[in-house]
Amino acid sequence: MALIDAPLGKTSDYPDRYSPELLFPVPRDDNRRRIGLEDGRWPWFGEDLWQAWELSWLRPNGVPAVAWAEIRVPAASAALIESKSLKLYLNSLNQATFSSVDQLMEVIEGDLSSASGAAVRVTLHSVDQTSEALGRPEGYVLIDDEPVDSVSYQYCPEALAAKGGSVVTERLCSHLLKSNCPVTGQPDWGTLLVEYTGPKVEHSGLLKYVVGFRQQQDFHEHCVETIFTDIMTQCRPDQLTVCARYTRRGGLDINPWRSTSAGEAPSGRLIRQ
Numbered sequence: 001m002a003l004i005d006a007p008l009g010k011t012s013d014y015p016d017r018y019s020p021e022l023l024f025p026v027p028r029d030d031n032r033r034r035i036g037l038e039d040g041r042w043p044w045f046g047e048d049l050w051q052a053w054e055l056s057w058l059r060p061n062g063v064p065a066v067a068w069a070e071i072r073v074p075a076a077s078a079a080l081i082e083s084k085s086l087k088l089y090l091n092s093l094n095q096a097t098f099s100s101v102d103q104l105m106e107v108i109e110g111d112l113s114s115a116s117g118a119a120v121r122v123t124l125h126s127v128d129q130t131s132e133a134l135g136r137p138e139g140y141v142l143i144d145d146e147p148v149d150s151v152s153y154q155y156c157p158e159a160l161a162a163k164g165g166s167v168v169t170e171r172l173c174s175h176l177l178k179s180n181c182p183v184t185g186q187p188d189w190g191t192l193l194v195e196y197t198g199p200k201v202e203h204s205g206l207l208k209y210v211v212g213f214r215q216q217q218d219f220h221e222h223c224v225e226t227i228f229t230d231i232m233t234q235c236r237p238d239q240l241t242v243c244a245r246y247t248r249r250g251g252l253d254i255n256p257w258r259s260t261s262a263g264e265a266p267s268g269r270l271i272r273q
Contacts, residue, residue, distance in 0.1 A: 014088065014091050015088065015091065015092040016092075016094075016095050017092065017095065017096070018092050018093060018095075018096040019088075019089065019092040020089065020092075020111040020114075020115075022085050022088045022089045022092060023081060023085050023086065023089050023111060023112065023115040024081070024082040024084075024085035024115075025078070025079030025080070025081060025082070025115045025116060025117070026079055026080050026081075026082050026219070027078060027079050028075075028077070028078065028079060028080060028221070029078075031218075031219075031221075031222040031225065031226075032225065035225065035226055035229050036229070037229070042075070042076070042225075043228075043229070043232060043260070044075065044225075044228055044258040044259060044260065045075070045258070045259050045260070045261065045262045045263065046074075046075035046256070046257050046258035046259060046265075047072045047073060047074050047075055047256075047257055047264060047265050048072070048073040048075065048080060048081075048220075048221055048254060048255070048256045048257075048265075049070065049071070049072055049254070049255040049256075049257060049264075049265035049267075050069075050070070050071040050072075050073070050081075050086065050252055050253070050254050050255075051068065051069070051070060051071075051248075051252070051253045051254075051255070051269065051273065052068060052069040052071060052086075052090055052251060052252050053068045053248065053251045053252070053253075054087075054090065054091070054250075054251030054252075055067050055068060055069050055090055055093070055124070056093070056094050057093045057094065057096055057097070057098050057104055058094075058095060058096060058097040058098070059097070059098070060097060060099055062097075064094075065101075066127055067101070067124040067125060067126060067127060068124070068125050068127055069090075069108070069122055069123065069124050069125070070122070070123045070125070070267060071108075071112065071120060071121075071122050072120065072121040072122075072264065072265065073112065073116050073118070073120050074116075074118040074119065074120070075221075075225075075256075075257075075258060076118055077116040077117045077118030077120075078116065078117030078118070079115065079116050079117055080116070080219065080221050081112060081115055081116055083249070083250070083252060083254065084250065086252060087250045087251060087252055089111070090251075093108075101124055104124070105122045105123070105124055108122045109121065109122045131268070131269065132268075133268075133269050133270060133271045133273065134268065134269075134270055134271065135270065135271050136173045136175075136191065136193075136270070137171075137173075137193065137266070137268075139171050140171040140172065140173035140193060140195075141170065141171065141172055141173065141203075142173050142174070142175075143172050143173065143174050143203045143204075143206060143207045144174055144175060144176055144207065146203045146204045146207045147204055148204050148207055148208050148211075149204075150208075151208065151211055152208070152211070152212050153211065153212065153214040153215050154212055154215060155212050155213065155216050156208065156209060156212040157209065157230040157233070157234060158234075159205045159206075159208040159209040159212065160201070160202075160205050160206060160209050160230055160231060160234035160235055161201075161202045161205045161234065161235065162198065162199035162200060162201050162202065162234070162235035162236065162237075163199060163200045163202060164199060165199065165200070166200075167197060167198055167199065167238065168197070168198070168199075168200045169195075169196070169197040170194075170195070170196060170200070170201065171193070171194070171195045172193075172194045172195075172196075172201070172203065172206060173191065173192065173193055173194075174191070174192045174206070174207060174210045175191050175272075176192075176207070176210050176211055177189070177190040177191065177192040177210055177213060177223075177244055178190070178213060178214050179213045179214075179216045179217070179218055179220075179223050180215065180216065180217045180218075181217070181219075182217040182218055182219060185217070186249075188220060188246055188247075188249075189246065189247045189272065190220070190244045190245055190246040190247065191244070191245045191270055191272070192210055192227070192242070192243075192244050193241075193242070193243040193244070193245065194206070194227075194231065194240075194241070194242055195239075195240070195241040196231070196235070196237040196238075196239060196240045196241070197237060197238050197239040198235065198236060198237030198238045198239070198240075199235065199236065199237070201231070201235050201237075209227075209230070220244060220246050220254050220256055221254075221256045223244065223256075224242055224243070224244045224256035224257070224258055225256075225258060227242050227244070228240065228242040228258040239260050239261060240259065240260050241257070241258070241259035241260070241261065242257070242258050242259070243255060243256070243257040243258075243265060243266070244256055245269075245270050245273060246273075247272045247273060248273055253269070253273045
């Protein structure tokens, strides 16, 4: 299926029955070839962490239940899940009956794994639990007020640079990440988190680079893989982790995470999520 066939940007009927066929996979290979990764191997570990805040189903006695879900799609999967199709799929569960939370998680995991081509993990959380939203994670330095000599609103990997000399470890944050949906053109807002060990990255250059995504049209996952690849190419760190935490749309937020080290995207949410 071509991207033009995706439900994104189209008027859609919301299903009143369980409909796993609504899930629309988007192959990852095209974007990875575009950023120069031709051999089917990627220089990162990672996953796409979806947080779904509008999840409901029916218990055996007919009384509805609600929860919010963490959905972890491996970056090694053949396809990402297009966001509107995921929203429509989750809404198709509203009038479906499940015997237990475990059964519901098993069904969602099976459907998303089949669509993406890799084992997806799903965890459900009670909406009655409190959680603290952060402006930025502890230990991250905000770069948004760094001085810049000029600003471009076009993609500019050449803005990235690292100083020679001693090796440092830093955690950097920018709330100024904005890109646009490649189908609808709608703005996508996010916070970029970069942790690295290596030659010191010039903060003003990184800020200019982030601002350069302002008119970029691409999926969230593709933006993060591009940022990871550009920093590795231009700054040559020994270790690198890049995460973008995007604001919620349609009851979903996505947090792609790519790293030179194995692990998983951190849980939790930021103040805009």
